[in-house]
Amino acid sequence: MTNEELLEKVKTGLGITSPYTDGTISIKAIAVKQYMLNAGVTAENVETELGIAALTVGVNDIWNLKSGEVAFSPAFDILMTQLKAVSLP
Incomplete structure (x- = not known):
């Protein structure tokens, strides 16, 4: 899956239709x-x-950045x- 396809799926999951925030969402999605791959x-x-x-939940979790307050949710x-x-072998 390309980063562009990933962006569209995450936007759909977040209910976003405008391209206005594509740059921000793309960076967070990547x-x-x-993070998921490294884990x-x-x-x-x-x-x-x-x-x-x-991935969509993770993007939503880090959407609003406040210094020292970024964290992933229990979900x-x-x-x-x-x-x-x-994913275990």
Whole structure:
């Protein structure tokens, strides 16, 4: 899945139709995707429906940046745990 396709899926999940915030959402989506990959989720599982849902939750979690207050939600953590479990060899 390309970054452009990922952006469109995340925007759909967030209910955003305007291209106005594409740059911001794209940067956050790429960052969350890389976080997921670094945490042990396979690229294949990032692109599943559950993976895209988790990624969208992660983007939403880091949407409003306040210095020292950025954190992933418990929902994101639960989804990540499930994705890591199915990513094990």
